[in-house]
Amino acid sequence: MAVLKAEALGISFGGLKAVDDFHIEIEKRELYGLIGPNGAGKTTIFNLLTGVYRPESGRILLDGENIAGKSCVEINQRGIARTFQNIRLFHQLSVLDNVKAGFYHHFPYSLLDAVLHTPRYFRQEKEMDKRAEELLSVFELSEVSDCRAGNLPYGKQRKLEIARALATGPKLLLLDEPAAGMNPNETEELMGTIRLVRDRFDMTILLIEHDMKLVSGICDRLTVLNFGQVLKQGETAEVLHDPEVVKAYLGE
Amino acid sequence: MNGNGRRKKIFQSDMASYAMILAAYLAAELFLRSGAAGSLFKGLLVPLCIYSIMALSLNLVVGISGELSLGHAGFMCIGAFSSASFSMLMKGQGLPNGLCLFLAIVIGALSAAVFGFLIGIPVLRLKGDYLAIVTLAFGEIIKNLINALYFGVDERGAHFSLKDGAALKLAGGGRIIIKGAQGITGTPKLSNFTVGIILLLLSLFLVLRLMNSRTGRAIAAVRDNRIAAESIGLDAARLKLLAFTISAAIAGAAGVLYAHNLSSLQALPKNFGYNQSIMILVFVVLGGIGNMRGSVIAAVLLTLLPELLRSLNDYRMLIYAVVLILMMLFTSSPSFLSFRRELLLRLRGRGKDGREVS
Numbered sequence: 001m002a003v004l005k006a007e008a009l010g011i012s013f014g015g016l017k018a019v020d021d022f023h024i025e026i027e028k029r030e031l032y033g034l035i036g037p038n039g040a041g042k043t044t045i046f047n048l049l050t051g052v053y054r055p056e057s058g059r060i061l062l063d064g065e066n067i068a069g070k071s072c073v074e075i076n077q078r079g080i081a082r083t084f085q086n087i088r089l090f091h092q093l094s095v096l097d098n099v100k101a102g103f104y105h106h107f108p109y110s111l112l113d114a115v116l117h118t119p120r121y122f123r124q125e126k127e128m129d130k131r132a133e134e135l136l137s138v139f140e141l142s143e144v145s146d147c148r149a150g151n152l153p154y155g156k157q158r159k160l161e162i163a164r165a166l167a168t169g170p171k172l173l174l175l176d177e178p179a180a181g182m183n184p185n186e187t188e189e190l191m192g193t194i195r196l197v198r199d200r201f202d203m204t205i206l207l208i209e210h211d212m213k214l215v216s217g218i219c220d221r222l223t224v225l226n227f228g229q230v231l232k233q234g235e236t237a238e239v240l241h242d243p244e245v246v247k248a249y250l251g252e
Numbered sequence: 253m254n255g256n257g258r259r260k261k262i263f264q265s266d267m268a269s270y271a272m273i274l275a276a277y278l279a280a281e282l283f284l285r286s287g288a289a290g291s292l293f294k295g296l297l298v299p300l301c302i303y304s305i306m307a308l309s310l311n312l313v314v315g316i317s318g319e320l321s322l323g324h325a326g327f328m329c330i331g332a333f334s335s336a337s338f339s340m341l342m343k344g345q346g347l348p349n350g351l352c353l354f355l356a357i358v359i360g361a362l363s364a365a366v367f368g369f370l371i372g373i374p375v376l377r378l379k380g381d382y383l384a385i386v387t388l389a390f391g392e393i394i395k396n397l398i399n400a401l402y403f404g405v406d407e408r409g410a411h412f413s414l415k416d417g418a419a420l421k422l423a424g425g426g427r428i429i430i431k432g433a434q435g436i437t438g439t440p441k442l443s444n445f446t447v448g449i450i451l452l453l454l455s456l457f458l459v460l461r462l463m464n465s466r467t468g469r470a471i472a473a474v475r476d477n478r479i480a481a482e483s484i485g486l487d488a489a490r491l492k493l494l495a496f497t498i499s500a501a502i503a504g505a506a507g508v509l510y511a512h513n514l515s516s517l518q519a520l521p522k523n524f525g526y527n528q529s530i531m532i533l534v535f536v537v538l539g540g541i542g543n544m545r546g547s548v549i550a551a552v553l554l555t556l557l558p559e560l561l562r563s564l565n566d567y568r569m570l571i572y573a574v575v576l577i578l579m580m581l582f583t584s585s586p587s588f589l590s591f592r593r594e595l596l597l598r599l600r601g602r603g604k605d606g607r608e609v610s
Contacts, residue, residue, distance in 0.1 A: 071482075073482055073487050081483070090473040090480065093473060115465075125255070128466075
């Protein structure tokens with residue numbers, strides 16, 4: 001069964017149909033790309049999938065369970081985590097605490113445990129530290145774990161955002177333009193990181209990206225979006241050579 | 253640094269805060285015992301505790317949850333009147349003083365928390381500065397409401413009126429407890445400096461432990477970025493409501509201390525008005541937003557200062573203003589902050605570890 005299956009998804013803002021009859025099916029461990037010109041509705045789809053917007057029509061099935069219309073918080077708990085186009089970290093918290101904030105629901109000691117510093121508090125905090133440090137070491141952020149997140153260089157902020165999303169233990173990870181603002185070297189490194197996330201965490205990943213090198217380099221399949229509608233869907237190489245896609249997005 | 257090292261550092265910093273308060277307490281007690289203390293000084297001790305607790309309470313809202321409350325004196329007012337009514341009712345019932353005060357503190361904190369909770373439910377679901385606007389109004393409404401409130405008891409139970417004492421229609425033997433603008437007279441004087449310090453230490457303990465828990469982290473995460481916090485499954489409105497309710501409860505407890513420090517309690521602009529709320533905000537901002545120890549220091553210094561400078565008459569407010577500016581620089585100017593950090597590191601004889609978490 002597909003991890004994510006969306007059917008006939010649609011939303012309009014005022015008179016504008018931002019997303020119309022969108023459908024997608026993503027298999028487990030797949031690296032799936034969502035591309036299209038600016039304003040095609042890519043981020044709107046992310047916002048529909050994560051509950052920021054309530055879809056006006058259609059269904060979103062996560063492991064067969066309909067999550068359309070649920071809140072961000074609920075959808076995250078069901079298993080979708082995301083990053084943002086413009087990085088959104090908890091900039092005053094330390095790098096480690098950013099990740100630990102993602103563990104909130106996995107370590108449910110009570111406020112009373114925290115105030116009285118019960119053994120439960122120490123046990124869970126220690127376990128949380130251990131898991132956060134493991135996660136940070138995967139992203140080569142161990143050295144900066146005590147820094148304020150807002151003081152990190154751009155590339156590391158991107159990585160931290162992914163690490164934080166993974167801390168919530170998702171089934172599906174959505175990356176919104178992970179390579180935006182990166183130079184070719186950083187993009188190269190990011191491709192490695194994304195592959196690593198897939199392999200190491202058995203993760204299913206849907207990403208929005210404009211960098212064709214990254215898209216053709218790591219995506220198994222693609223969906224091309226144009227004016228809120230699906231223009232083309234299929235294997236990466238096949239889609240990128242499609243004349244319609246070339247005309248609408250890539251340029252002849 | 254590993255997790256245990258981090259926890260140790262936080263533990264040491266917390267202990268330093270408690271030690272600072274205890275040292276101040278002992279110094280003040282010694283001064284009192286020496287007999288050199290004037291009545292002015294004696295009269296200031298409990299208010300110092302009250303303002304420190306209020307500053308802590310407000311810093312929880314402003315510093316940790318990132319919301320602005322301009323009516324925190326309103327919660328203090330609720331705590332004061334609810335608890336004073338309780339101890340008036342208990343007067344002559346043979347309840348030991350300690351137990352009476354303890355129950356009064358519980359009642360004051362709970363009533364303030366209920367109001368904080370009720371205000372927070374609608375307001376904290378909104379994004380933006382609505383809390384500031386609503387709490388500003390709330391502070392004024394509560395003060396004016398209590399000025400018009402008459403409350404009495406007789407053998408048939410409790411009676412309320414917003415008109416006058418006669419409208420309560422108390423049976424013979426009934427007592428009026430809140431007399432409108434005259435407030436409550438004859439409150440038992442149960443609070444003293446020691447109780448104030450204990451309550452301050454308890455509030456500080458509660459706030460610091462909260463800050464270093466998963467809940468505190470989540471509240472700060474919502475402050476830093478609400479959208480991102482929701483995307484990792486943190487319920488922003490609920491967490492803000494929790495912080496606000498706890499803060500209101502602490503402010504209520506400060507109100508209990510206030511009510512039981514004087515023999516008559518009235519809701520005046522001076523004690524529960526807008527200026528009082530702003531004064532507490534000044535303590536928080538100058539002590540450093542999110543810095544609990546700083547809040548206590550600022551509250552103490554800025555309460556003591558005008559009294560110490562009383563002999564200077566006209567120059568008093570001038571010096572006060574200069575001190576405000578200096579404190580602002582001390583807690584917020586980047587160059588001064590880095591100077592202070594370097595100085596601390598040199599004093600401790602350690603290298604930089606780059607940690608600077610507020």
